[in-house]
Amino acid sequence: MPETVLSVTGLDGHYGESHVLHGVDFSIRAGEVVTLVGRNGAGKTSTLRAIMGMLPRRSGSIELRGRQLISLPPHRIARAGIGYVPDDRGIFASLSVAENLALPPRARAGALSDGEIDALFPRLKERRASPGTKLSGGEQQMLAIARALRTGAGLLLLDEPTEGLAPVIVRQIGAILRDLKGRGHTVLLVEQNVHFAATVADRHIVMENGRVVDTLDNAELAADPGRLDRFLGV
Numbered sequence: 001m002p003e004t005v006l007s008v009t010g011l012d013g014h015y016g017e018s019h020v021l022h023g024v025d026f027s028i029r030a031g032e033v034v035t036l037v038g039r040n041g042a043g044k045t046s047t048l049r050a051i052m053g054m055l056p057r058r059s060g061s062i063e064l065r066g067r068q069l070i071s072l073p074p075h076r077i078a079r080a081g082i083g084y085v086p087d088d089r090g091i092f093a094s095l096s097v098a099e100n101l102a103l104p105p106r107a108r109a110g111a112l113s114d115g116e117i118d119a120l121f122p123r124l125k126e127r128r129a130s131p132g133t134k135l136s137g138g139e140q141q142m143l144a145i146a147r148a149l150r151t152g153a154g155l156l157l158l159d160e161p162t163e164g165l166a167p168v169i170v171r172q173i174g175a176i177l178r179d180l181k182g183r184g185h186t187v188l189l190v191e192q193n194v195h196f197a198a199t200v201a202d203r204h205i206v207m208e209n210g211r212v213v214d215t216l217d218n219a220e221l222a223a224d225p226g227r228l229d230r231f232l233g234v
């Protein structure tokens, strides 16, 4: 069995007085692509933010390859090897593609080289000198993923990478995720599009009211496509 990369146990999280995560438990093994699914407000984004140290109050345990992260600040968590692509993608509009890519330091061994980034994201190579403002939503998403990979992050957290993108671009993002999986990367993504999720992920973690309420793999999803419906309200 591959090693456990991320282990989240009894994770609680608050925004001020608002208690939004109630003992979240799950783990992810090396090379897995796993989705977090659930209704709006279920706590998916907050879970990613808690893992990155960005939720103001959090408690419980978050281990990255056995290293406890719960008390570390976000920059130390990023340096430990987690790349985070938030739902707004975090692209600097006034900087070019090349400048956006070069922004975070190459923190670790295993970082993708510029050549590898160009091969994986040919569209970005063509647009190296374009400012962030001139990029389509899909290009921004690719740039944000490329930027995370360039740091050497072995674990990627992606918040709704396909949101608002045209089907042809969604397929390209899917191909990139499958390529990354083939290279041994581990990915946790929030995904509303269950059909897309089934084409890229090994396993799906279902959240409701700040808790994990079900976990199923693709074979289970295929055998019982209605199993997610009651959680997603479809």
Ligand SMILES: Nc1ncnc2c1ncn2[C@@H]1O[C@H](COP(=O)(O)OP(=O)(O)OP(=O)(O)O)[C@@H](O)[C@H]1O
Residues within 6 Å of the ligand: 015, 018, 020, 038, 039, 040, 041, 042, 043, 044, 045, 046, 047
């Ligand atoms: N900055 C914030 N301040 C206060 N409460 C927040 C904040 N962000 C989210 N919440 C609350 O936390 C709960 C979980 O929200 P979260 O965004 O994690 O859910 P989600 O499953 O990612 O849903 P969505 O797809 O709508 O983002 C919700 O009740 C939400 O209203």
